[in-house]
Structure formats: structure tokens, C-alpha cells
Amino acid sequence: MKRFSKEIIAWYLINKRDLPWRNTNDAYLIWLSEIILQQTRVDQGMAYYLKFASNFPTVKHLAKAHSDKVMKLWQGLGYYSRARNLHETSQIIASVYKGKFPDVYEDILSLKGIGEYTAAAIASFAFNKPHAVVDGNVYRVLSRVFGIETPIDSSMGKKEFYQLANELIDKKNPGLFNQAIMELGAIQCKPINPDCSLCPLNAMCVAFAKKRITELPVKEKKTKVRNRFLYYIVVNYKGKTIINKRIGNDIWKNLYDFPLIETAKELSETEFFGSEQWQQFIGETSYTITSVSSIHKHILSHQKIFARFVEINCKSSFSKLVSDTAIIINNKDIQKYAVPRLVDIYLEKRIKEK
Ligand code: SF4
Known part of the structure; x- marks a missing residue:
């Protein structure tokens, strides 16, 4: 378990992309980046993050903005409920929490538009609290390295992966650990044709050893369109x-x-x-x-x-x-x-x- 964390953190420190929200521990900016990056690629989300961060440098600025301005800045990014929730939640933080982002995981999770994944990301990146993040990238890395076939979109799968990630997390550096595993999934353990020869986990990866990379992770439901x-x-x-x-x-x-x-x-x-x-x-x-x-x-x-x-x-x-x-x-x-x-x-x- 310790080796897993050591390998990915060492890899991350050398290979990580330089992204603006990684150079801050301001919970507001981290929250902003996490909401923008849900369902959005980094290259597309970057311009939106920079636009929002400069128009609304603090949560209070966002809370005071007119909703038409928030929606206009969000235009083109899709999933507009994210922008509405972002705005509404900023007003709650400004009034109930006096403009200070809550630092307790449960309080963060209680905010509108923030699910377990985002709450864990904010708690660990901004406040270094040991809550594991499990996004699509993390599911992919864990299912391949540990050869887990439980569907990632089943309730059993969610529980199993969440538990494993929390067992693996580096308790001293939870923020760094979370960033590392997400980044590994994003740029190394890609969905299609990952170059396993360069991967720091290849010696312990079940999918690599058994040539099962294309089969993992498993999904059970197909989206109806x-x-x-x-x-x-x-x-x-x-x-x-x-x-x-x-x-x-x-x-x-x-x-x-x-x-x-x-x-x-x-x-x-x-x-x-x-x-x-x-x-x-x-x-x-x-x-x-x-x-x-x-x-x-x-x-x-x-x-x-x-x-x-x-x-x-x-x-x-x-x-x-x-x-x-x-x-x-x-x-x-x-x-x-x-x-x-x-x-x-x-x-x-x-x-x-x-
Ligand atoms: S060895 Fe390949 S499949 Fe396994 S974690 Fe690394 S990149 Fe992913």
C-alpha cells in the first residue's frame, strides 16, 4: 500500500502539468476549478477558470454578481446547473460562513452542487484532510492496478473503490496523493492505449500483467439517449x-x-x-x-x-x-x-x- 502511494507521488512531482489551480490552497479557487472541470477537459476549462477567477477573485465577488453575468461567463461550457449552483453556494458561503470557505468535510459536502468527490478534493487540496477523491481517472487506475471487475457505476463498485482509495491514501500528504492519482489517470493511464512501459505502477499492475487493460474498468449501464x-x-x-x-x-x-x-x-x-x-x-x-x-x-x-x-x-x-x-x-x-x-x-x- 505504501509503495503505491510513494510511486505515484514521486511520479507526480516530476510529471505533473503546471495548472493555475494547483498553485494555490485557496478553497474558493480550488472549488471553482473542480466545478469547471466536472464534465470538461482541462484545455477547454482553463479559459473559463481564468475568466471566473479574474472577474470574481473571491467568493464574495461571485456572491454579489448578477446571475445573468455568471451565466454569460459560463456560456459554451454546458451543464449550466453547475453555474447556477456555484452562484447560489457562493451566496450561502458569503452569508452563513461570512465569506470563509468551510474546512470541515461534512460542511463542504452539505453545500449545493458539491458531491462527495468535490468535497474530498476541496478538503484535501485546500485543508490537507485525509479524504480520498474518486473520479473517473481514479476508478480507471485502481481497477487496472488491482484487477477489480466490479462495475464502477454500481453501488457496490462505488463503495469498494471508495474504500480502497481511502486505505491507500497517504495520511500525511492526502492532497498530494489525490492530485497524483488523478493526474496519473489523466495523462498516463489513459482510457485507450496507455504506454505502460513508462508507468511507475507497471510492476504491480494486474491489468498490465494479465493483458486486460482494454477490459478494465467495467461499466454496467449504458446511457439512454x-x-x-x-x-x-x-x-x-x-x-x-x-x-x-x-x-x-x-x-x-x-x-x-x-x-x-x-x-x-x-x-x-x-x-x-x-x-x-x-x-x-x-x-x-x-x-x-x-x-x-x-x-x-x-x-x-x-x-x-x-x-x-x-x-x-x-x-x-x-x-x-x-x-x-x-x-x-x-x-x-x-x-x-x-x-x-x-x-x-x-x-x-x-x-x-x-
Ligand atoms: S501499467 Fe498501464 S494499465 Fe497499469 S496503471 Fe500503469 S498505465 Fe495503467
């Missing part, structure tokens, strides 16, 4: 358009997009303009169709989105098309609002074409 068909109505009337704030319990909550018609299946243009949903939306408003875009495909973890952007020019006032959650803005001001990546790509394309 739902197809969705969205038709965005991009209305133009005298240089103005309508945008809608998404407030429902769906993807992209608190972001802005255009008025939307969702259908159960893909429709042809004739079917779409003949549909009841379109008639209900447009009512008596007089219009001409300017263009209908090709399909914009957007893949999320549980949903595949097929979207078209239907551009129309209204001949008379479009006030009847404005719902309770919608606002009228100048066409050019859309860039000021936080929009889903899918809408952003459409807007970028439209600017290039004009």
Missing part, C-alpha cells in the same frame, strides 16, 4: 427580435434562446408551417419566411438535439408573439445574453454569412 426536434423562430420586426428566458426544469435553465416549437419528430417545411403548433404560435400575425436553416445537431449526455432556425419578417407588430418569459431586444444585442452553445453557433454562422 433521447432525440429532440427543436424549431427556433427567429423573428424580425424593424430590427428587433424576441428572445426567451428558459425558466422551466429543462436543459439550459436561465439561458436565453428564441421562441421555440418542439415537435415529436422531424417535420418537412410544409408539415411544419401546416402544424397546429405553428398556427398557435403565429396566430393572426402577418409575416414572410426569410429562411429555414439546415439541421444543427447538438449532442448532450442524455439528449440528441436536432434544431432548425426559422427566420421570419413580421409585416406588422409582433407583440402578440411575446410570451411572459420573453423580451424584445435589438437584433444586434443578442450577443449580450447568455445563450446555449447551439444558438451561439447559429449566430456565429449568420454573422459570417452576412
Whole structure:
């Protein structure tokens, strides 16, 4: 057990990437980086981390910010509940904890948007507390080195891996140990074709010895993916358009997009303009169709989105098309609002074409 920890820490000190959140023990900045890096690659998350850290250098700055600004800065990173939780939790830390990040694991875990993994990361990196982090990289390293076949997405697997990581952790250097095992999983024990000849653990690795690297770790569930068909109505009337704030319990909550018609299946243009949903939306408003875009495909973890952007020019006032959650803005001001990546790509394309 001791050898495992010694080997990975020695390897880490030589091979680690120089990342800005590793040069601090400020729990707020560590928390920020951990939330950004959930579901996001380091190279993509880096710019967001730097943007957030400079706009909101302390938890109090973040707590005071307007939610539209937080969402705008998060735009393009996906999984927007992370940004909403980050903002809400910063307000709790600012008020309940007087701006000081809690240093007790259970208190950290009780905060919204912080699960066991993130709580362990903050407790160990910022406060050097012996709580093991178990993320996808750690699961991979442990299942391969110890030849564990229990599915990592089963409750039994979670318990087993969590227990093992806590037995292996270096009690004197828990933060360093956690960083080391995560980094080893990220840059050495990669999911596909790791170069085991360079690995500090190759002498003790069961998967390497038994040539079982491609079989480990084991997963039992396959994610079910739902197809969705969205038709965005991009209305133009005298240089103005309508945008809608998404407030429902769906993807992209608190972001802005255009008025939307969702259908159960893909429709042809004739079917779409003949549909009841379109008639209900447009009512008596007089219009001409300017263009209908090709399909914009957007893949999320549980949903595949097929979207078209239907551009129309209204001949008379479009006030009847404005719902309770919608606002009228100048066409050019859309860039000021936080929009889903899918809408952003459409807007970028439209600017290039004009
Ligand atoms: S020897 Fe290969 S499979 Fe085993 S931990 Fe190292 S990189 Fe991963």
C-alpha cells in the first residue's frame, strides 16, 4: 500500500502539468476549478477558470454578481446547473460562513452542487484532510492496478473503490496523493492505449500483467439517449427580435434562446408551417419566411438535439408573439445574453454569412 502511494507521488512531482489551480490552497479557487472541470477537459476549462477567477477573485465577488453575468461567463461550457449552483453556494458561503470557505468535510459536502468527490478534493487540496477523491481517472487506475471487475457505476463498485482509495491514501500528504492519482489517470493511464512501459505502477499492475487493460474498468449501464426536434423562430420586426428566458426544469435553465416549437419528430417545411403548433404560435400575425436553416445537431449526455432556425419578417407588430418569459431586444444585442452553445453557433454562422 505504501509503495503505491510513494510511486505515484514521486511520479507526480516530476510529471505533473503546471495548472493555475494547483498553485494555490485557496478553497474558493480550488472549488471553482473542480466545478469547471466536472464534465470538461482541462484545455477547454482553463479559459473559463481564468475568466471566473479574474472577474470574481473571491467568493464574495461571485456572491454579489448578477446571475445573468455568471451565466454569460459560463456560456459554451454546458451543464449550466453547475453555474447556477456555484452562484447560489457562493451566496450561502458569503452569508452563513461570512465569506470563509468551510474546512470541515461534512460542511463542504452539505453545500449545493458539491458531491462527495468535490468535497474530498476541496478538503484535501485546500485543508490537507485525509479524504480520498474518486473520479473517473481514479476508478480507471485502481481497477487496472488491482484487477477489480466490479462495475464502477454500481453501488457496490462505488463503495469498494471508495474504500480502497481511502486505505491507500497517504495520511500525511492526502492532497498530494489525490492530485497524483488523478493526474496519473489523466495523462498516463489513459482510457485507450496507455504506454505502460513508462508507468511507475507497471510492476504491480494486474491489468498490465494479465493483458486486460482494454477490459478494465467495467461499466454496467449504458446511457439512454433521447432525440429532440427543436424549431427556433427567429423573428424580425424593424430590427428587433424576441428572445426567451428558459425558466422551466429543462436543459439550459436561465439561458436565453428564441421562441421555440418542439415537435415529436422531424417535420418537412410544409408539415411544419401546416402544424397546429405553428398556427398557435403565429396566430393572426402577418409575416414572410426569410429562411429555414439546415439541421444543427447538438449532442448532450442524455439528449440528441436536432434544431432548425426559422427566420421570419413580421409585416406588422409582433407583440402578440411575446410570451411572459420573453423580451424584445435589438437584433444586434443578442450577443449580450447568455445563450446555449447551439444558438451561439447559429449566430456565429449568420454573422459570417452576412
Ligand atoms: S501499467 Fe498501464 S494499465 Fe497499469 S496503471 Fe500503469 S498505465 Fe495503467
